[in-house]
Amino acid sequence: MIKTYAQAIRDCIAQEMKRDTDVFVMGEDIAKQGGIFGCTRGLLDEFGKERVRNTPISENGFVGAGIGAACAGMRPVVELMYMDFVYVAMDQLLNQAAKIRYMFGGKAKVPMVIRGQQGIGRGNGGQHSQSVEVMFMHIPGMKVACPSSPADAAGLLRTAIRDDNPIMFFEHKALYATKGEVPDDEDFSIPFGKANIVQQGTDATIVATLLYVSKAMEAAKILEKQGISVEVIDPRTIVPLDIDTIIESVKKTGRLVTVHEAHKTAGVGAEISAQVTERAFPYLDAPPIRLGSKQCTLPFNLELENAVIPQVDEIVSAVKQSLYKE
Amino acid sequence: MIKKDKLVWIYTKMNEIRKFEEKAWKLFEQNKLRGSVHLYIGEEAIAATVISLLRDEDYITSTHRGHGHGIAKSGDLKSAMAELMGKETGFCKGRGGSMHIADLKKGNLGANAIVGAGIPIAVGGALAAKLKGTDQVAVSFFGAGASTQGAFHEGLNLAAVWDLPAIFICENNKFAISVPVEQSTSVEDICVRSKSYDIPGIKVDGNDVLAIYAAMEKAVKRAKAGKGPTLIECKTYRWKGHWTGDPEVYRTREQVAEWVAKCPIKRLRKYMIYEKIATKKELDDIETAAQAAVDEATEFALSSPEPDPKNGDG
Numbered sequence: 286m287i288k289t290y291a292q293a294i295r296d297c298i299a300q301e302m303k304r305d306t307d308v309f310v311m312g313e314d315i316a317k318q319g320g321i322f323g324c325t326r327g328l329l330d331e332f333g334k335e336r337v338r339n340t341p342i343s344e345n346g347f348v349g350a351g352i353g354a355a356c357a358g359m360r361p362v363v364e365l366m367y368m369d370f371v372y373v374a375m376d377q378l379l380n381q382a383a384k385i386r387y388m389f390g391g392k393a394k395v396p397m398v399i400r401g402q403q404g405i406g407r408g409n410g411g412q413h414s415q416s417v418e419v420m421f422m423h424i425p426g427m428k429v430a431c432p433s434s435p436a437d438a439a440g441l442l443r444t445a446i447r448d449d450n451p452i453m454f455f456e457h458k459a460l461y462a463t464k465g466e467v468p469d470d471e472d473f474s475i476p477f478g479k480a481n482i483v484q485q486g487t488d489a490t491i492v493a494t495l496l497y498v499s500k501a502m503e504a505a506k507i508l509e510k511q512g513i514s515v516e517v518i519d520p521r522t523i524v525p526l527d528i529d530t531i532i533e534s535v536k537k538t539g540r541l542v543t544v545h546e547a548h549k550t551a552g553v554g555a556e557i558s559a560q561v562t563e564r565a566f567p568y569l570d571a572p573p574i575r576l577g578s579k580q581c582t583l584p585f586n587l588e589l590e591n592a593v594i595p596q597v598d599e600i601v602s603a604v605k606q607s608l609y610k611e
Numbered sequence: 612m613i614k615k616d617k618l619v620w621i622y623t624k625m626n627e628i629r630k631f632e633e634k635a636w637k638l639f640e641q642n643k644l645r646g647s648v649h650l651y652i653g654e655e656a657i658a659a660t661v662i663s664l665l666r667d668e669d670y671i672t673s674t675h676r677g678h679g680h681g682i683a684k685s686g687d688l689k690s691a692m693a694e695l696m697g698k699e700t701g702f703c704k705g706r707g708g709s710m711h712i713a714d715l716k717k718g719n720l721g722a723n724a725i726v727g728a729g730i731p732i733a734v735g736g737a738l739a740a741k742l743k744g745t746d747q748v749a750v751s752f753f754g755a756g757a758s759t760q761g762a763f764h765e766g767l768n769l770a771a772v773w774d775l776p777a778i779f780i781c782e783n784n785k786f787a788i789s790v791p792v793e794q795s796t797s798v799e800d801i802c803v804r805s806k807s808y809d810i811p812g813i814k815v816d817g818n819d820v821l822a823i824y825a826a827m828e829k830a831v832k833r834a835k836a837g838k839g840p841t842l843i844e845c846k847t848y849r850w851k852g853h854w855t856g857d858p859e860v861y862r863t864r865e866q867v868a869e870w871v872a873k874c875p876i877k878r879l880r881k882y883m884i885y886e887k888i889a890t891k892k893e894l895d896d897i898e899t900a901a902q903a904a905v906d907e908a909t910e911f912a913l914s915s916p917e918p919d920p921k922n923g924d925g
Contacts, residue, residue, distance in 0.1 A: 309742060335741075335742060336742065338773075340769070341765075341768060341769065341772065343765035343768065343769060345731065345761060345762055345765055346731045346734070346761075346762065346765025346766055346768070346769050347731070347765075347769065348731070349728065349730070349731020349732050349734065349735060349762065349765075349766065350731050350732075350734045350735035350738055350766075350769055351735060352731075352732050352735055353670075353672070353720060353731065353732035353733055353734060353735020353736045353737075353738065353739070353749070354735040354736070354738045354739040354742070355735070356715065356720050356721075356732070356735070356736065357670060357720070357735065357736045357739035357740070357749075358739055358743070359738075359739045359742060359743070361735075376725055376728055376762070377728065377731060377732075377762075380725050380728065381723075381725070381728055381732065385713075385721065387706055388703060388706055388707045388711045388713075388721075389702075389703045389706070389707055389711065389713040389715070389721060390701070390702065390703035390704035390705075390706050390707065391704070391706075392702075392703070392713070392714075392715055392716075393713060393715050393720075393721070
């Protein structure tokens with residue numbers, strides 16, 4: 286059925302809570318309010334206040350409680366209202382959740398999902414508009430999902446909730462209202478580490494995540510009119526990263542452009558470019574090009590914000606540059 | 612009156628911990644242990660007594676000074692010593708080390724090298740118990756230094772607002788490495804911080820098994836009745852430096868000697884003999900057996916295989 290991205294998330298959580306009584310949700314304003322973005326709307330009425338818990342504004346505390354509950358056999362789905370708040374909870378996320386399984390010799394499990402939205406779209410300024418997923422790619426121990434469509438959101442979230450490892454689940458606030466077909470099957474899931482080839486093409490490969498999948502598609506349509514065929518790949522999870530699919534594409538096209546809203550410096554695109562260069566250098570006909578936000582705090586003013594984040598015309602021009610057409 | 616078998620168990624664990632720590636100290640001096648080893652000598656009454664009131668299914672979280680908690684909770688000296696040596700047979704297969712002893716099967720959700728970080732995790736253990744409707748309790752051990760961390764305050768507030776079966780055990784050994792508590796903390800007694808969260812705060816002599824036991828009994832009863840958490844502050848002292856290489860510039864030999872004279876093991880022994888709970892011979896035998904168990908654990912650890920780097924992914 287056709288659902289918004291937010292409904293897809295909400296329905297998946299509800300289905301998983303119905304299926305498994307160990308699944309519960311907690312976070313700020315998630316109970317009666319149903320979450321600031323509606324991703325837990327109605328869950329309180331359906332499942333009650335024990336399993337749908339409002340938390341105090343104590344991100345480090347309630348993320349830690351999620352870890353403890355997970356180690357003790359529950360499957361918490363913890364909402365961070367803005368993913369910018371990960372920095373408040375970083376000790377529990379990276380020193381604890383990410384390390385517990387390995388540090389305890391593989392004998393502990395932390396089946397916990399930390400989910401929430403990030404990015405631009407509401408003029409929220411420097412502390413409410415960031416894209417922070419790469420932090421969790423750099424430190425080993427967590428899986429990281431970045432769904433770009435309602436179906437991906439539902440399918441990846443189900444996999445996340447059923448996984449025995451801590452998962453960072455990055456939604457994008459500008460995608461919540463987007464609509465798409467989501468399978469009705471209550472076991473519908475998408476495996477982690479399997480990229481989606483959004484569009485096939487022959488001349489250049491664009492790897493994009495989250496909101497930038499749609500922007501990469503806009504660029505691809507413009508390029509198509511100019512006779513350039515672009516393959517667009519959405520990795521869907523950055524940990525694990527389906528580098529093989531990306532490399533197979535580059536072997537075919539000889540060109541790689543990466544684009545995301547997160548900062549370009551030391552970003553996901555940098556990692557992808559490095560891996561492709563290491564493994565498929567002879568196939569590259571041009572240096573990989575990375576696009577991402579400039580090394581600047583996300584500004585409040587819309588024009589300033591647009592100056593910091595990558596624009597569609599920059600994607601178009603990057604592809605042409607890699608084809609030596611610009 | 613605490614039953615004999617309970618006191619004997621506590622006395623046994625205290626001796627095992629003491630002998631274990633003395634051995635760890637020696638092994639470190641012989642370069643057989645790497646990393647930092649934070650010894651629990653002088654504080655044994657707390658781990659042994661608190662854990663004597665827990666069952667396997669009850670949870671604990673522990674600290675960088677966590678050997679005592681780990682030993683008392685799991686009873687497995689061999690896995691503990693092997694972990695200190697980084698061996699494949701250790702609790703964490705050598706991946707964790709001295710500061711990361713965990714034993715999920717026996718309810719130890721893990722020691723922690725980040726001060727205060729175990730507190731919210733224990734709160735999560737208590738939350739799981741509440742959600743599953745069991746009568747489990749979750750205990751978090753931490754030092755006075757942890758009470759200045761946000762994690763302490765966030766954890767206590769969460770447990771209080773959700774009426775969770777959590778028990779917070781502050782082992783106040785007077786110093787955060789070299790900084791005396793009075794230089795870092797605005798209150799003399801950590802237990803008064805319970806008032807901020809409207810939960811009971813109890814101050815006890817941390818070298819007095821009977822006092823700890825009485826406070827802990829109250830806290831367990833309250834937790835199981837669904838009334839929420841308790842903060843217990845145990846005043847104690849670490850005999851050794853913060854770690855094995857500590858120059859100990861922050862205290863006098865006289866102060867250390869004063870606390871060595873208040874040895875919690877000798878105190879319990881005296882009580883058990885005076886009250887005719889056990890004979891000298893019985894208690895001597897426990898001490899001898901503890902030493903033998905630690906020696907056996909050491910042999911086991913020394914002869915255990917190293918982890919294979921080819922299989923280093925845990």
